[in-house]
Amino acid sequence: MSTTTPITFGVIGTGWITDSWISAAHKTGQWQLSAVYSRKASHAKDFGSKYKCSTCYSSLETFFADKDMRAVYIASPNSLHYSQAKQALKAKKHVILEKPAVSTPEELDDLFRIAKQEGVFVIEAFRHIQEGNYKLLQKLVNQEKRLGPIYGASFTYASFSSRYTNVLKGETPNIFSLEYSGGSLVDIGVYPVTFAIALFGEPKSQTYAPFICRTGVDGGGVVILQYENFGVQVNHAKGYTSTAACEIYGEKGTLTINGTTDITTVKHWDPATKGSEELAGACETVEKPFVNMVEEAVEFARIVNGGDGEAAGELERISRIVVKVTADLRRQNGILYPADKV
Template sequence: MINFAIIGTGWITDSFIQSAHSTNSWKLTTVFSRSADSATAFAQKHNITSTHTTLESLVSDTSIQVVYIASPNSLHYAHAKQCLQAGKHVIVEKPATSTAKELRQLFEIAEANDVFLLEAYRHIQEPNFRVLEKVVKEGKLLGNIYGASLTYASYSSRYNNVLAGETPNIFSLDFSGGSLVDLGVYPISAAIALFGLPVSQSYKPYIIVTGADGGGIITLNYEKFGVSINASKIYTSSAPSEIYGERGTISMNGVTDIERVDFWDAKTKKTEKLGGEKVVLNMEDEAREFGRIIESMDMEAYGRLRVISDGVQKVTEDLRRQNGLVFKVERG
């Protein structure tokens, strides 16, 4: 069993704990929160008693092998840095850091301490995405790729707070928020996992009253084709995601929680189902794969995930700079 601690007591942490425990490879042993009451309440909900209210006491706990971090975006770097320096493996929710410089430093610290820094892009570990990835990389079914359209636009309840005059963390540049880094990273990471790093990129966002981006259209330019991404937290789209090839078109219901992967054959005009049923716990496969990487010290798999994390950070940072979206940690 891999003993792990958590930083952050929101709904996504609950989901990770449930998914991790379902693999029978993980065991939650302690909870961190700056509030003793919050830590105790969350720990009791998960039938444990160990809590920490300072990072110093957390990282000195020798029973902990891995720390799962789901604190506000702007705190990821500081939290991860301290855990990695203490020799703990770290799983950090996306975006792992606010800047490429921070991410590079964390990977260097992880390497120096013989531990892993894993960014939680859970969707690229799901079975139907693995089916999609295999088909695209083999190349036999699609032939030459002509382009792709990826969609992930989902109205956030937090936008109601914005409309009421508030500034939730997720829509605040002070907390490294905005649609691009909170939601756009899903289709961007999917594109990089499928096609590699683009040669250039552009973004036309809708800037909301808080100064952050609410969503918009992203274009990733590859050598021979382009990928159009519709990503937003202020409107919803039910449009499918598609990949276009010389031999046909692959269609999915999205890039996360994929329920179907279909191939339309341009020659026969028939549709073939490639994917299976949607997973019940959408973080279970991520927890299982991360556990396997840690236990087996699989450097090859870790290297592939690092390439994706580096690529996403590079792309999103460039897109932000093109549009004057500057986080507090970047201001002089």
């Protein structure tokens, strides 16, 4: 538990991911929900009551004017992230933006510019790269004795979505809408893409073979990230499921990881001994329907309270590369959002 005063925060978006963030943030003792925004006042009130939060707003202007609120967690439809984050930053609030942070590199440039101007942080909520076992993996890929020269990698996150069933019925959920900056790549493909970028840096080039839904966005597909001496395959989808593990291939061994989020297994296979060694440590566990956001909540609180511009800058670097890569992959395949046409 923290001995410092908790960071007061408001939320925009009242879905399950916001519940997960609030639960995780409160668990750390370093955050305290202080305000809820929803377009419908009754909805905001009902959501806030779950956390004994009675300060509710149906106006963004009055929400951002709340002087008791230091930070804002935004988990609204993707296309609204930019305008809402911009308002928050100009009100001198720190911003935690659910992925994808924004629709285009240009929008992200603007948000980071405003954040620096106003003296606050804007952080994209990539929960998985804050996990303890992911940080272990970052160390392992640089250990000569474990992998040696890297020859390739395969990262997978493909899970059939109940909302894809709605698409098949002729409906257009927000996450499968061009208008709301949707599609599999930016919703769950962004996890393995970020997984690779945080490990290996910016690729030299990238290509994408998606399947396009009736709604005009991608329902999934295969991405190839080309690095100097190796390639990374990313298999992601909301229209089908894969049970494949993730792997990193090296001259001196192979690392096998159970997934790109909630890492419980990091096994090293040694070609010399033909044996495997488990390297993963204990991981944070949460009860469904929540997902693990505890480690990111701890790190983001540390950045905000400590004014750690260096750590925030590293996360900014990753976010800039991710949106550059994903925007390019979309545009290669004619998946264009309203923000692409501005």
